[in-house]
Amino acid sequence: MESLPVLRRCAWQSRRRATSPLFLDFLAPSTLHRYQCRHASTDPGSPGSSKPRYVLSKKQREFLDSALRVNQAGELAATLIYKAQTPQVVRSHPHLRPLMKHMYDQEAGHFKTFNQLIAKHEIRPTAMYPVWEVAATFLGWSTAALGREAAMACTEAVETEIGSHYNDQVREILSWEADAQRRGEELDEELKEMLSTFRRIRDEELEHLDHAVANDAKEAKPYDPLVDVIRLGCRTAIKISEKV
Ligand SMILES: [Fe+2]
Numbered sequence: 221m222e223s224l225p226v227l228r229r230c231a232w233q234s235r236r237r238a239t240s241p242l243f244l245d246f247l248a249p250s251t252l253h254r255y256q257c258r259h260a261s262t263d264p265g266s267p268g269s270s271k272p273r274y275v276l277s278k279k280q281r282e283f284l285d286s287a288l289r290v291n292q293a294g295e296l297a298a299t300l301i302y303k304a305q306t307p308q309v310v311r312s313h314p315h316l317r318p319l320m321k322h323m324y325d326q327e328a329g330h331f332k333t334f335n336q337l338i339a340k341h342e343i344r345p346t347a348m349y350p351v352w353e354v355a356a357t358f359l360g361w362s363t364a365a366l367g368r369e370a371a372m373a374c375t376e377a378v379e380t381e382i383g384s385h386y387n388d389q390v391r392e393i394l395s396w397e398a399d400a401q402r403r404g405e406e407l408d409e410e411l412k413e414m415l416s417t418f419r420r421i422r423d424e425e426l427e428h429l430d431h432a433v434a435n436d437a438k439e440a441k442p443y444d445p446l447v448d449v450i451r452l453g454c455r456t457a458i459k460i461s462e463k464v
Pocket residue numbers: 295298326327330331421425
C-alpha cells in the first residue's frame with residue numbers, strides 16, 4: 221500500500237499531464253472520428269465480440285469526464301479526513317485503530333484507482349484540488365477534536381452523500397447499457413469494468429457508513445447541525461468539482 225504522499229504525487233503528475241479538455245481514450249478520438257464520419261452511433265466492436273460497440277455521445281463522455289474528476293477529488297478528501305482523524309480518535313479509543321486503518325486503506329485504494337483513471341484518460345483534475353486538501357484536513361481534525369462520536373458523524377454524513385453520488389453514476393451507466401441492449405450493441409469492455417469499479421467502491425463507502433453508525437455517530441452533539449453542514453459541504457464540493 222502506497223503512502224498518502226506517494227498517492228498525492230501521482231495525482232499531481234496526472235494533473236500536469238492532463239491539459240486537454242476532454243479525452244477519454246477508450247471512447248475517443250478514433251471512435252469519435254468514425255462516429256462523425258459515418259453519422260452512426262455504433263462501432264464494429266472489439267475483435268471476438270459478436271455485437272457492435274455502443275459509442276458514447278459527447279454528453280455521455282462529458283458526464284464521465286466530470287464523474288472521474290469528482291470521484292478523484294472525493295477520494296482525496298476521504299483519505300485526508302481519515303488521516304487527520306485517526307491520531308485523535310485512536311489516542312482516546314485505541315480499540316478503533318484497526319477500523320480506522322481499514323477505512324483509510326480502502327480510501328487510499330479508491331484514490332489510487334481514480335488517480336490512474338484520471339491519468340489514463342487524460343482528464344483534468346479539479347482546479348480546487350488545493351482548497352479541498354485544506355478543507356478535508358480541517359474537517360477531519362475538527363470533528364475528531366469534538367470526539368469519537370463527531371468523527372463518526374462526519375463519516376456518516378460524507379458517506380451518505382458520496383454513496384448516493386456513486387449510485388447516481390452507476391444508475392446512469394446502467395441506463396446506457398440498457399440503451400445499448402435495445403440497439404443490439406454492447407458497452408466497451410473498459411466501460412463495463414468502470415461500472416463494476418464504481419459499484420464496488422459505492423459498496424465500500426456504504427460499509428463505512430454502517431461502521432460509523434455502529435460506532436455511535438448518532439450520539440454526536442449536536443448531531444443534526446453537524447451532519448447537515450457536512451452534507452451540504454459535500455454536495456457543494458461535488459457541484460463545484462464537476463465544473464471547475
Ligand atoms: Fe472512498
